[in-house]
Structures are given as C-alpha cells and as structure tokens.
Amino acid sequence: QKEVEQDPGPLSVPEGAIVSLNCTYSNSAFQYFMWYRQYSRKGPELLMYTYSSGNKEDGRFTAQVDKSSKYISLFIRDSQPSDSATYLCAMRTYNFNKFYFGSGTKLNVKP
C-alpha cells in the first residue's frame, strides 16, 4: 500500500465549477500537508501549506485536513482554464525530512 493515494483523473469540469481534489494517507504521524500545482514540463509550485487539522483559505483555494479520517482536500472555486494542470498533494511528519507525494490528479477546465 502506498503511503499517499491520489486519484490520477483526468478530471474535466466546465469553467466556473467548484473542483474538489482529494488524497488519502496511511501514516497517522503526518502533520504537514501541502498542495502543489504543476503545469506541463514545469516544476511544481506550492499552492497551500497547512499544519495539522482544519481549513485554510487563500483566494479561490481552500485546503482541508481531516486527520481522523486521514483525508485531505483542495477545493477550487470559480475554476478557470488557467487552473488546468496536475495537482499534487504532499505531506510529511514533524521531525523527519522526507516528503511523501501523491501521484497527482490531472485537471482540465473547459472554457
């Protein structure tokens, strides 16, 4: 079993839709959770970074962490064609410098 599971998609939505991207994990020691956006042939760029449980909002993006269910989500409101990319979740424990990544979900927002 992988440490982090993420549906690869592709996920296709119309412009303006609310997008929900999810990851599940198995290691209850994970405390830092990240979402990255990766455009084709580019390096991943950080979107959201949260510590422990709860919600965090930044513009059109909301990250949720439910540690009891070992489940994290990224919501994108009013999705735009420019949001079309691959979204990677990542996580790590408090005192060990190794990041665990999901395999990425490919999102396509149609105009």
Add this chain to the structure above:
Amino acid sequence: DGGITQSPKYLFRKEGQNVTLSCEQNLNHDAMYWYRQDPGQGLRLIYYSQIVNDFQKGDIAEGYSVSREKKESFPLTVTSAQKNPTAFYLCAAGGQGTFLVNTEAFFGQGTRLTVV
C-alpha cells in the same frame, strides 16, 4: 531573485556516459532533495540531504550519486549504471531545518534528460 535553480533545462546523454545535473538554492534551507518524474507518474525520491556533507538514499538511488559540499549546492550525477535514465528530474529544498523551523518544499523548474 530567490529560489531553486536547475541547469541545464534540457540534457542529452549518450549510452554509457555519466552526466551531472546542477541544483543551486539561495533560500538558505538545510535540506535538499532530488526527485525523478516519469510521464503520468508522481515524484519518486532519488536522494536527499539534511545537512552539508551528509545525504541519504531515497527509494530509487541505484545508478545515481550526489554530493553536498556546500549548503547552496546539491548536484546529481546520473551514471551509466542507471538503466533507464530518460526522465524529468526535479530538485527541491525545504523541510525541517535549523532551530526546528518547518517549511514546505520548494522546487526548481526541472531538467529533462534524454538518452540518445
């Protein structure tokens, strides 16, 4: 301009050659990482270094080597022992560093290596 700089952007290697990918950071992070990404796949960890002069193997270290002589630099050598080196290579920095300050991982723009 702060960040992670990888060079070259594109690299072509002949069979049996060793090649070195450069990664430089000016973010002052202690920890640095090398990942490999194949089409349609996630990131696989090759090597990571938590501090200067120290590094550990990741999940797919065979056929690769690294050094960490300076905090700013973490070069990756793809040796001739790596059977299938064609891939997109990503360097990152971040994690828990000095004084237990925690950060996320920041990535460079990648090097695309092709065997010809």
